Amino acid sequence: MMNKLLTKLIFLLTLTIAVGCQNEDESDVLAGDWSREADFEGVSRSDAAAFVINDTAYVGTGFTSSTSTESRLNDFWKYNVDQDNWYTIASFPGKARSKAVAFSVGGKGYVGLGTDGTNLLTDFWEYNPINNSWKQVANFPVSKGRYGAVAFGIGNYGYVGCGNDGDNDQQDFYQYNPSTNSWVQVASIKSKRVYPFVFVIDNVAYVGGGSNNGSYVASFFAYNPLSNTWNQKHSLYPDGDDEETDAIKGNDDYNYNLQRTSPAAFAIGGRGYITTGTYSSVLNNTWQYNPVVDIWEQVDSFEGSAREATAGFSIKNLGYLATGRSGTSRFDDLWRFDPNASDND
Template sequence: MTIFRKNFLLTTLLISITFISCSSDDATELLGNWTKMSSFDGPARSNATSFVIGDFAYVTTGYTGDEYLNDLWAYNSTGDYWEQKAAFTGPARSAASAFAMDLKGYVGLGYDGTNKLKDFYQYDPIANSWTQKADFGGSARYSAVGFQVSGKAYFGTGYDGNYLKDFYQYNSTTDSWTLVSGFGGNKRRNATVFVIDDKAYLGTGVNSGVNQTDFWVFDPNTEAWTKKRDLDDDEDDHDTYLITRSNAVAFSMNGLGYIACGEYSKTIWEYNPTTDLWNEKTALEGSARTDAIGFAINQRGFVLLGKSGTSYFDDAWEFKPLEEQSDDDN
């Protein structure tokens, strides 16, 4: 064999080894597994709202593509099944907002197909009954966020014909609303919020057709908003973030926050409040979707419902961030 032939074969072998090595390094798989749970028993829908009390998640309102809804369903997380409860007594609607406080659920705002709404209702799971409460203190709107943190509950942002950034606190003792300190971020609707260690983290959403990139934390003790790393940040030698979106869902568990789906996406990102950094996890193993709902029950995270084009979903998924992806549990 000639020297040229030997050198050629050696060079080819080294190139092949280098290519295989680089390919292996680049093929790092994302961590996280999705398990398909009991399908939602009510009609498939988008733009529903939910709140969690104890071991149960309550899902109400929404839109099927043909009608607005006011039914109420309770998900038993220990038994993995659904039960129908007393229907929401306000007008049927979509894009409402909700929170839970003092072992009761609260639902308000939204859109009924004609009107933007500001009515507000309390659900008592023991009595399985609804009571109308004082109207929301701001303008009638839809696609706002609702959350409870450190025993204080809030509605804010949304759309009333204009994009909004105001926040109001609800006092259940006096059944009244109070405008709270101004939010320093941009106006938006269809944002997401999750709560970690008595602080609320808000981001995503859209303003005049532009997805918002700013991300904020709210401290209810000082009523102060503090800006965190932008959702499209690509500095400091970490991976470029692709979190920016609207109509997504959010929840928190085990001291970490999660933003998933939205605008027909199926990706999910995990937020660490200690480092102010995000980490991409295994994408939803169901269909990509927008206008879904997400919640956590006893440190277990769930994503369900939503739509893609004219298809509306009734499937439900649990996300397990520490497990490797498996197709055997779906």
């Protein structure tokens, strides 16, 4: 009788420990999940440009290298998310380039700036998916070319800013109006930066990160095009930012360091996401931003090789990351992020 009772007690104790360990493991599982999709069909590359029109992604230009050659590219590809397949489209007609920017408005895509390896460029081009054609539009309105900038579309306008003109990092922003084929300068972001990130939520653009004069930039801003104003949000590195209050620095909800250059960024379901990039070394961690409470939360880390200079975009409440580089290695893979899945599904 005693042996049976002892056996039951040992069983219950073992079960309790097992359940406790299981709950602890489950609590450590980060939200979201990455899965590998059909490889990008062009050559491996970094610093490509990407935009989305009607749930179709377009990725092209960039820089490729092998043991024998290095070159800028002008090919362009479209990705059909329903078929999980890539198709070549008309090549970009401007100079082959890397580190360009891209945005889409009014059912058309726009690509410009960057470097051809010798010169920094100011030209911009419009892509029409209906007839698969490109045409040149008004140049970016600065005297020098620019690389490492950011671009986004809101409403009927495109916006381009930051980057480096070959001499200095920049903070100015310009609005492009397709109906008049013209640019106008708008309010500048409050601090200079090159290789920052941007995503758009509810017609507000969020720009952060990057570097300025070789130092990582922690400031993070929201741009409202209706009021033409930049609103500073909490730092990407609150504990290391003198402008943050002691209350924020002592709050565990803000105990993170998200500083980085050249990450991928996209928006899904009212949340912003950044992943990969460089902070001393290439990264694979992924973070979700909630604009309602101005707080970041870590989600499932990118499951491909850590990298930077990737192309990021979102389609149908899913995020995507394509290409990129780690050191001298360049990639041609495509990954999908589902914020509603989990890595242990």
